[in-house]
Amino acid sequence: MQEEKIYNAAVYARLSKEDARAGDSVSIESQINMLTKYVADNGWNHVGTYKDDGVSGTSFERPAFQEMMSRVRxxxxxxxxxxxxxxxxxxxLEAGIYIEDTFPGLDCRLIAVNDNYDSLRDGNDMMVIFRNIFNDFYARDTSTKIRAVRKSAMRSGRYMGAxxxxxxxxxxxxxxxxxxDGPAAEVVRLIFSMRAGGIGCPKIARELNEKGxxxxxxxxxxxxxxxxPYVRTNKKWNDCTVRHILENEAYLGHTVQHKEECVSYKDRRMRAVSPDEWIRVEDTHEPIITKEQWEECRRVDRLRSRPRQSKMKEVSLFSGLLFCADCGYSMRCQVTVRRKKNGVKANYEAYMCGSYSRSGHTACTTHYIPRQLLEELVLSDIQDKAGKVCVREKEVIRRITEQRQTQGRQEAAAVEKSAKALKKRLSELDRLIRSTYEDKVLGKIPEALCVRLLSGYQSEQEEKAAQLEEMEEKLTEYRKVKEDVQEWAGLIRQYRDADILDRDMLLKLIDRIEVGEACVVNGQKERQIRICYKFAGDIG
Structure with a gap:
């Protein structure tokens, strides 16, 4: 007589967040109670209960399940x-491997009570396969629905983050x-203010830490x-945290979501989403900073040179604004220490072409200019233009507007011509799409050809629409020249009586300064310095 096998049974229960909505029928407690009774009724040894609560069934990398499998092995x-x-x-796929390979290889029996499945019985393998496929489909369908609901909520401006x-x-x-949040909002404003002043993210982080x-x-x-509860080596500000804040449009009052997503319903790892797929809804809450502050920080980000600090830990006055007029390379700040006649040491700051500084005279010439001289020239130009605006504002605005419109008129005409051609082609594409649909309905062309034609037309339509939008934006910029010049006049008139040039003034007024090489003309040393003002450009 064959000795009856002794079974050491483990009860396994699982509940995902989605399953929890079904109520008590699938709750962890009800599963465990039912299975424990089932084991006892069959006279098996109950050697362990394992439960994964709030864990998806699309992956078998579950803590309790793996703990149970270690004992099975x-x-x-x-x-x-x-x-x-x-x-x-x-x-x-994974369920099939466990059922057909892993469990038989480990001589472990598997029972699914409500599905009437027992691995000892023959004849129910096909039913298990179909059930597993259905369960996989259910997980896929649930995941798709949840994603759709979340995206719909995001598009309505509802914040879905934790x-x-x-x-x-x-x-x-x-x-x-x-x-x-008042206190934290003040810190955010401080960060944007410091960045707009040309201070780098590492320096901002250090200052925040020093302030406690x-x-x-x-x-x-x-x-x-x-x-x-998060374990970190130090709980301090760092440049990455500062950068993350500076790039977050939430502070403008906008909600931007769907920047990352799960790889799939089976793989919960996150991957980045292309920016053109982000879900962006404007004006969903009260902003902390102004649009002007945001744009100023973006402008500082675009500067070709990083704000360089002197030995006194100060940002160089012209940092990021100064360029070589001949090679276009950013000018590099140099600080030398000299001893005065009275024996006191003093710092002397000057600028030279960055390309020359790095590669020598084969790349460019020095373009050396002392900071004091440059500071006097720029301040004098600002005072001169501010004075003219205060005395003859309308005349100055008219002259600069005409100058800028003349410069951009030819380019604007070319853009308008291209935009007109694009609009004509888009109209033709609309007509072709309607005609193709009608031909398909009337049976004049086969469905396969209809699909191919529509795909081509729609693809071209999207491409042309994007080009037209870009051109119209350029035309809008050309048309608002006068508004830009008026804004420049309003800014510069504030500095008519300025006697000190500071970095805040430079960042508000100037886009770039180009320094030419010094040369001797009729026995006099001369150089060309081109100052490009915000909103007005190079106005001479």
Whole structure:
């Protein structure tokens, strides 16, 4: 007589967040109670209960499941009991490997109670395969629906993230909306102000740390009277955190989401989403900074040279604004220490072509100019133009507007001609698309040809529409020349009586300064310096 096999049974229960919405019928407790009773009724040894609560079944890398499998591999468990195959897993490929290979190889029996499946019985393999495929399809369908619902909410401007951006807090009345967090918002404004002043992200982070300001994550838990559970080597500001804040459009009052997504419903790793697929909704909450502050920081970001600091830890006055007129390379600041006649040491600052500084005279000439001389020339030019604006504002605006319109008139005419041709072609494409649809309905062309033609027309239509939008933006810029010049006049008139040139003044008024090489003309040393003002350009 064959000795009856002794079974050491493990009860396994699983519940994902989506399954939890189904209620008590699939709850962890009800699964465990049912399976424990089932094991006891069959007289098997109950050697362990394993549960993965809130874990998706699309992956088998679950903590409790893997802990149970380690005991199966050691031979401590030879029977696994689950409620049904969907609790076991929803990835039909991996589930099939476990059922058909892993469990038989380890001499472990598997029972799915509600599916009436027992690996000891023959004849139900095909049914298991179909159930596993259905479970996998259910997981895929659920994932697709959840993504669709989340994206729909994002497009309506509802914030779907777990934490509000630093400087905001979630509205207690609606967790999908933001309210300004006063103290943190002041820090955000300080960061944007410092960056607009040309200070780099590492320096901003150091200053925030020196002031004893808590970084975002630590601040979040501190205001709630909780301990930050995230283990870090130091809980300090760093340049990456500062950069993240400076690039976050939430501070303009906009909500930008869907910047990353799961690889698939089976793979929960995150991957970056192309910027053109981001979901951006404007004016969803109160902004912390102004549009002007945002644009000023973007302009500083675009500067070709990094703001260089002197030995006194100060940002060089003309940093990022000064360029060689001959090679176009940014000018490099040099500080030398000299001893005065009275024995006191003093710093002397000057600029030279960065290309010459790096590669020598074969690349360019020195273009050497002392800071004091450059400072006097630029301040004098600002005072001169500010004085003219205060005395003859209308005349100055008219002259500069005409000058800029003359410069851009030829280019604008070419753009208008191209835009007109694009509009004509887009109209033709609309007609062709309608005609193709009509021919298909009337049976004049086969469906395959209709699809091919429509695909080509629509692709060209999208491309031409994008080109037209770009051209219309350029034309809008040309048409607002007068508005730009008026804005420049309003800015510069404030500095008529300025007697000191500072960096804030430069960043508000000037886009770039081009320095030519000094030369001798009729026994006099001369050089060309071209100052390009914001909104007005080079106005002589």
């Amino acid at each position: 050691k031979g401590e468990i030879n029977l696994v009991v689950v409620k049904d195959m969907s609790r076991f897993g929803r990835n039909y 934490f509000a951006p630093y400087g905001y807090m979630k509205d207690p009345a609606d967790k999908h909306k933001f309210l300004i 300001i808590l970084p975002p994550r630590t601040y979040y838990f501190d205001v709630r009277g909780q301990t930050n």
